[in-house]
Amino acid sequence: MxxxxxxxxxxxxxxxxxxxxxxASRGPDITGVLGLDLxxxxxxxxxxxxxxxPFEGPDARAGRLTQLESAAEAGSGAxxxxxxxxxxxxxxxxxxxxxxxxxRRDAARxxxxxxxxxxxxxxxxxxIWTQGNTRAGGPAITARLEASAEDAARLRALLGxxxxx
Numbered sequence: 001m002x003x004x005x006x007x008x009x010x011x012x013x014x015x016x017x018x019x020x021x022x023x024a025s026r027g028p029d030i031t032g033v034l035g036l037d038l039x040x041x042x043x044x045x046x047x048x049x050x051x052x053x054p055f056e057g058p059d060a061r062a063g064r065l066t067q068l069e070s071a072a073e074a075g076s077g078a079x080x081x082x083x084x085x086x087x088x089x090x091x092x093x094x095x096x097x098x099x100x101x102x103x104r105r106d107a108a109r110x111x112x113x114x115x116x117x118x119x120x121x122x123x124x125x126x127x128i129w130t131q132g133n134t135r136a137g138g139p140a141i142t143a144r145l146e147a148s149a150e151d152a153a154r155l156r157a158l159l160g161x162x163x164x165x
Contacts, residue, residue: 055095065132085097100113126147128142
């Protein structure tokens with residue numbers, strides 16, 4: 001499920017997308033995932049101020065430069081994370097930052113990501129993704145999602161199986 005948000009990087013402002021994922025574990029060879037992506041369109045136009053390269057690839061080692069915060073009337077969550085990224089194939093040439101947790105064998109990260117996402121399923125809420133820059137003195141990407149009560153219902157249906165009961 002994808003919801004639209006807004007991001008600021010220095011003086012640049014643009015629409016971004018937040019994509020939520022919950023998949024089931026199916027047998028011993030297929031492990032389910034709880035995940036969240038930040039999709040930044042036209043990322044090449046930001047390369048002068050933000051260095052995407054250290055985040056690219058499943059083994060990216062840019063460091064724990066990601067701060068995630070959620071809040072709703074029912075509660076809040078926060079986590080610091082190391083993310084990986086990729087250049088998307090969509091026409092708007094996005095860079096996709098991803099934070100994921102396996103639904104088995106990754107209990108600590110799954111619990112942390114669950115605590116972050118759970119408030120978004122309870123009603124009107126917001127999520128802030130602050131993506132630090134590896135370039136010294138470079139601006140962070142600060143993306144914000146405002147989720148309505150209707151969005152929360154859709155997120156609850158999608159994410160419910162991945163969240164603790």
